[in-house]
Amino acid sequence: MKKITYIFLSSLLLVLTNCNDPEDVDLDPIIEPDAKPELTAGSADFSNYISLGNSLTAGFTDGALFQAGQNFSIPNILSQKFAIVGGGDFIQPLTSDNLGGLAAGGERIQGPRLVFGGSGPVPLESVIGPVTVGTDIVLNNPSGPFNNLGVPGAKSFHLLAPGYGNLANVSLGLANPYFVRMTGSTPDISVLEMAVSQSPTFFTLWIGNNDVLGYALSGGDGTNPITPVDGPPGVGFQNTYGALIQTLTSSGAQGVVANIPNVTSIPHFTTVPYNPLDPTNPDFAGQIPTLNTIFGALNQIFTALGATERIITFSTSEASPVVIYDESLTDLSAQITGALNANPGFPTFVQQFGLPPQAAPLVAGLLGSTYGQARQATDEDLFVLPSSNVIGTVNMEAAGALVGQGLSATLAGQFSVEGISLPLADKWVLTPEEQTEIATATTAFNQIISASASQAGLALVDANGLLEQLANGGITSGDYTLTSNLVVGSAFSLDGVHPTARGYALLANEFMKAIDATYGSNFEDSGNLVNVGDYPTNFSPTLQ
Structure with missing residues (x-):
């Protein structure tokens, strides 16, 4: 996925000129009665x-x-x-x-x-x-x-x-x-x-x-x-x-x-907004259905666990918040992994990504560890300025780790997009x-x-x-x-x-x-x- 651009800044140059035309000269100026006093240091x-x-x-x-x-x-x-x-x-x-x-x-x-x-x-x-x-x-x-x-x-x-x-x-x-x-x-x-x-x-x-x-x-x-x-x-x-x-x-x-x-x-x-993901951006828009399918499976688990504040959904009509890691959240990694493994339909679910049914336990573990303390950002979160250069890019270290666990380079990249499929790390956001x-x-x-x-x-x-x-x-x-x-x-x-x-x-x-x-x-x-x-x-x- 290409870098997504979020912030559009412009500068304004103000040019001030003094008018020296004769008609603008005040021939009868008001004389200030008191001149400013001389500068003194006081006791300093x-x-x-x-x-x-x-x-x-x-x-x-x-x-x-x-x-x-x-x-x-x-x-x-x-x-x-x-x-x-x-x-x-x-x-x-x-x-x-x-x-x-x-x-x-x-x-x-x-x-x-x-x-x-x-x-x-x-x-x-x-x-x-x-x-x-x-x-x-x-x-x-x-x-x-x-x-x-x-x-x-x-x-x-x-x-x-x-x-x-x-x-x-x-x-x-x-x-x-x-x-x-x-x-x-x-x-x-x-x-x-x-x-x-x-x-x-x-x-x-x-x-x-x-x-x-x-x-x-x-x-x-x-x-x-x-x-x-x-x-x-x-x-x-x-x-x-x-x-x-x-x-x-x-x-x-x-x-x-x-x-x-x-x-x-x-x-x-x-400066960096919490919701910079623009559905009109073609690099992002095409990913929304797949993302919502993946997070839909997780959202069912969040709902069952009473953690609805963690539900992640990307809109097709308005800007969406980024996904972040929040260390203050209870770690639900084990619960997510367990629920996915217990779902008889999960092996079929993973096949849509080109993986064999036997990869279901691996994917369940990856989803659990990745989203165990994840949520979408709110307007109460603040993002450090350098995050604008990170959001929407592929985290090559994370992608490499997924390749090492058996995922293809393409799929690993899709699961490693900062702030979208990979929660932004703690260093990018102030909760x-x-x-x-x-x-x-x-x-x-x-x-x-x-x-x-x-x-x-x-x-x-x-x-x-x-x-x-x-x-x-x-x-x-x-x-x-x-x-x-x-x-x-x-x-x-x-x-x-x-x-x-x-x-x-x-x-x-x-x-x-x-x-x-x-x-x-x-x-x-x-x-x-x-x-x-x-x-x-x-x-x-x-x-x-």
């Missing part, structure tokens, strides 16, 4: 500003870290405003180019950035051809010290971990290649130690997103668990975050922190139960962040509330309205997780507003918030 000391965090601090966008994205990072935008009122130099560990990706000794370890391919995100190389990733953690690391200590992929406890930037630890999975680029002659220094060694007067800290996001990105399959709330520093979120705040403020540094958005509202989880785990952890982490900020007298950015606004109607800033829609919403980049440059600008304004509220500065009242329209939403494939 920006003379030595350090930022700590993860990819959101580093300026990661479009699935990669590259120079243009770094230049539009929140801390870099802030540093330019801080410089007006006494802020010093702000040094970032810039990558080598605008291609994105990482290499180690000439061997690629992460790929280049995503670009817009006309209907959605595509790899850069699919548009411009093969490229050489120039940012090499062995060959060309920049020299510090660095003010931007945002490390893509970092969780809260990673900021305390010694050796997290040691090249020798990368192959062991104990180090982060992005932090390797920063550590230089002190490979075992921690992110926090690197920050305090520079005696900051002001800091921003946005950490904790990956402590839940990693679980979400893996579909809650258990390979990337949520950080526990309790535990010692470097393990549990509460004591880890407390250690970060205590250490950063111990010498009198001021700062602003941000809480964690509910990641299930970002476009990485809201309601997994979403609840994420929401519970996010609430707990945000309570810790809020309490820590209040106790230390730090400014607080409500990033969670900001995302909620983006996801529910959008936010208007100047002449632009930003939403959380992929591509056309302007706030989120092509990876569906990280902001665009315009999204980072919107966030930078929120940081400045929070600083105003806590330290008496007047970035907003003096007109020094940035104009989000000055920041791009899309980078050209030719930007290198």
Whole structure:
């Protein structure tokens, strides 16, 4: 079965022009009575500003870290405003180019950035051809010290971990290649130690997103668990975050922190529909009768067992949901296999697939193991963005296993179509139960962040509330309205997780507003918030 296409995205280019015709000139303008006040820092000391965090601090966008994205990072935008009122130099560990990706000794370890391919995100190389990733953690690391200590992929406890930037630890999975680029002659220094060694007067800290996001990105399959709330520093979120705040403020540094958005509202989880199977698609439509025959036999068993919520039916008139594996369901594999084997008509049933009657026990076992914890998706399920490239394709590993059990290659392929005849694996979908785990952890982490900020007298950015606004109607800033829609919403980049440059600008304004509220500065009242329209939403494939 060919790949089935589900998502059709389009972009809108807005071209704004100013009219300079004489008749449009106001010859009697209204004079504003009050000029904006001069920018002041209030009680804040920006003379030595350090930022700590993860990819959101580093300026990661479009699935990669590259120079243009770094230049539009929140801390870099802030540093330019801080410089007006006494802020010093702000040094970032810039990558080598605008291609994105990482290499180690000439061997690629992460790929280049995503670009817009006309209907959605595509790899850069699919548009411009093969490229050489120039940012090499062995060959060309920049020299510090660095003010931007945002490390893509970092969780809260990673900021305390010694050796997290040691090249020798990368192959062991104990180090982060992005932090390797920063550590230089002190490979075992921690992110926090690197920050305090520079005696900051002001800091921003946005950490904790990956402590839940990693679980979400893996579909809650258990390979990337949520950080526990309790535990010692470097393990549990509460004591880890407390250690970060205590250490950063111990010498009198001021700062602003941000809480964690509910990641299930970002476009990485809201773009792929639960019901993408279109009966007008000829690659799918021809399979519907056969599929309904197979699932009809299973549905009788589900009904007899009182598990009608597991009934699977594909419609010939409207879009159908995909079939998923749901680990929260009771495993009915044995019951399915037993019921099919006990059915005297089942050997005849399997003959319609070109199999001999003697294959009935084999098929019964395969159907039991495949659909024992399966159901069709509902609108309460969320699908990770990469699943759009998987649904409707043949899982070659599964097909190979079926061939190994005696099925023909053709039949094995028909029984291995992702989301149709083969339930989508846990890593592709967030079930309601997994979403609840994420929401519970996010609430707990945000309570810790809020309490820590209040106790230390730090400014607080409500990033969670900001995302909620983006996801529910959008936010208007100047002449632009930003939403959380992929591509056309302007706030989120092509990876569906990280902001665009315009999204980072919107966030930078929120940081400045929070600083105003806590330290008496007047970035907003003096007109020094940035104009989000000055920041791009899309980078050209030719930007290198």
